[in-house]
Amino acid sequence: MASGNLFRLLLRGWNIPLFVFTVGCTLVYLLNFENAHVLQRNEGCSLLSETHFVLYSKRVVTPAGIGPYAVEVEGERIISMTKRSEAPKSAGGKPRVLDYGNAVIMPGLIDAHVHINEPGRTEWEGFLTGTMAAAAGGTTTIVDMPLNNHPTTTTKEHLEEKKEAAKGKLYVDTGFWGGLVPENAHNASVLEDLFEAGALGLKAFLCPSGIDDFPAVTAKQIKASLPVLAKYRRPVLVHQEVTDPSAVPSDLMPGEPQSNARDYMRYLSSRPLSWEREGVRQLMEVAKDTKPGGVAEGAHVHVVHLTDAEDSLDHVKAAKAEGSSVTVETCPHYLSFAAEDVPEGATQYKCAPPLRDARHRELLWKALLNGDIDMITTDHSPSTLALKLLEEGDFLKAWGGISGIQFSLPATWSHGHARGMTIEQLSKRWSTVPAKMVNLPRKVL
Numbered sequence: 001m002a003s004g005n006l007f008r009l010l011l012r013g014w015n016i017p018l019f020v021f022t023v024g025c026t027l028v029y030l031l032n033f034e035n036a037h038v039l040q041r042n043e044g045c046s047l048l049s050e051t052h053f054v055l056y057s058k059r060v061v062t063p064a065g066i067g068p069y070a071v072e073v074e075g076e077r078i079i080s081m082t083k084r085s086e087a088p089k090s091a092g093g094k095p096r097v098l099d100y101g102n103a104v105i106m107p108g109l110i111d112a113h114v115h116i117n118e119p120g121r122t123e124w125e126g127f128l129t130g131t132m133a134a135a136a137g138g139t140t141t142i143v144d145m146p147l148n149n150h151p152t153t154t155t156k157e158h159l160e161e162k163k164e165a166a167k168g169k170l171y172v173d174t175g176f177w178g179g180l181v182p183e184n185a186h187n188a189s190v191l192e193d194l195f196e197a198g199a200l201g202l203k204a205f206l207c208p209s210g211i212d213d214f215p216a217v218t219a220k221q222i223k224a225s226l227p228v229l230a231k232y233r234r235p236v237l238v239h240q241e242v243t244d245p246s247a248v249p250s251d252l253m254p255g256e257p258q259s260n261a262r263d264y265m266r267y268l269s270s271r272p273l274s275w276e277r278e279g280v281r282q283l284m285e286v287a288k289d290t291k292p293g294g295v296a297e298g299a300h301v302h303v304v305h306l307t308d309a310e311d312s313l314d315h316v317k318a319a320k321a322e323g324s325s326v327t328v329e330t331c332p333h334y335l336s337f338a339a340e341d342v343p344e345g346a347t348q349y350k351c352a353p354p355l356r357d358a359r360h361r362e363l364l365w366k367a368l369l370n371g372d373i374d375m376i377t378t379d380h381s382p383s384t385l386a387l388k389l390l391e392e393g394d395f396l397k398a399w400g401g402i403s404g405i406q407f408s409l410p411a412t413w414s415h416g417h418a419r420g421m422t423i424e425q426l427s428k429r430w431s432t433v434p435a436k437m438v439n440l441p442r443k444v445l
């Protein structure tokens with residue numbers, strides 16, 4: 001990271017402008033496809049001790065494209081960016097000048113979907129290691145989900161507990177989503193208090209979340225929250241699967257004896273595509289209120305972790321075309337893996353919605369590269385090893401969640417580059433678009 005002094009919480013007035021980060025050791029090496037030997041320093045993250053320095057590269061990602069720039073950083077801010085040819089030469093070693101040659105310098109990743117389980121389930125993972133992992137992977141901002149921690153972040157008081165728990169433990173900028181649950185969905189003052197206390201928006205589930213004290217809402221309850229979201233111009237992010245038992249083989253219903261639970265395909269058929277499609281359809285219906293002139297103009301509906309770039313994405317595209325304020329994300333695991341490749345009993349791969357087949361993965365890539373999918377997030381959702389039931393390998397009982405924030409960039413770049421993704425596209429989907437959704441105007445290109 002560009003500065004060692006990142007241990008602070010930023011809810012509003014995020015004051016690290018766009019280019020400061022993802023300049024530490026990790027990213028520079030990761031994206032250094034050619035000419036690695038031109039690096040003039042390779043001794044690790046020695047920038048940690050610097051407060052004023054200039055970074056050179058022939059490939060700095062800027063709003064005007066990629067080019068040779070000198071990026072001057074002081075404290076935690078970029079204070080100047082000049083064309084490399086016009087850059088002041090280092091005088092007397094101050095500020096320190098680091099030449100990264102052809103290695104890419106780009107905005108830090110903004111991950112709008114991260115579960116940090118502190119307080120309450122810190123043994124699953126807390127702020128310290130969660131944000132360290134983010135920083136190690138080139139992510140410089142995360143927005144934390146309101147569940148898996150205890151208490152869930154559904155009131156102002158619980159948000160204050162979260163903020164308190166995070167103090168002194170943050171390696172990257174961190175914001176918080178509040179939780180939308182049946183209990184507060186019709187209570188405008190609880191939601192307003194959450195926003196006043198700094199929540200950047202709301203997160204809801206249309207199906208059981210896996211956490212008992214974070215129950216599902218209905219589309220109707222989401223609709224009821226939209227006017228408050230509109231008032232604060234905030235998004236609601238929704239886990240889009242709706243439970244429809246009639247679409248699931250009867251022997252996969254809870255309480256039924258399970259056979260072949262080590263077979264990933266069994267798990268896959270327990271959460272069919274139709275659940276996701278119906279959820280997205282309902283959400284896009286509700287999102288009509290966000291149209292210009294609608295009762296909730298100013299509110300925004302965001303579909304998390306899309307796996308279905310067919311019918312579900314068609315609903316989103318139609319909603320956009322009609323003027324609804326909607327966006328959609330997908331995650332590195334859906335872009336990297338395929339159901340048919342999941343080894344027997346390998347519950348590390350269990351997540352919800354489930355990984356689909358390779359055809360769906362390729363459709364996601366297509367939609368990401370043509371801009372129909374707006375952004376990438378991780379849905380980083382760790383648990384204890386014990387909950388993954390690695391020995392038993394039971395896909396139906398293991399915790400659903402993939403813990404991979406540190407691999408966001410290598411996963412999406414390696415797979416994306418192979419499919420023709422450019423660095424500009426990578427940066428747009430990981431930084432520019434999420435910056436807008438989480439309301440970080442200074443990080444928007």
Ligand SMILES: NC(=O)N[C@H]1NC(=O)NC1=O
Nearest residue numbers: 209210351352381400401
């Ligand atoms: N509770 C929780 O983190 N759930 C997440 N895990 C996952 O795989 N999908 C989710 O929504």
Ligand SMILES: [Zn+2]
Nearest residue numbers: 239304305352
């Ligand atoms: Zn989810």
Ligand SMILES: [Zn+2]
Nearest residue numbers: 113145379381
């Ligand atoms: Zn999640």
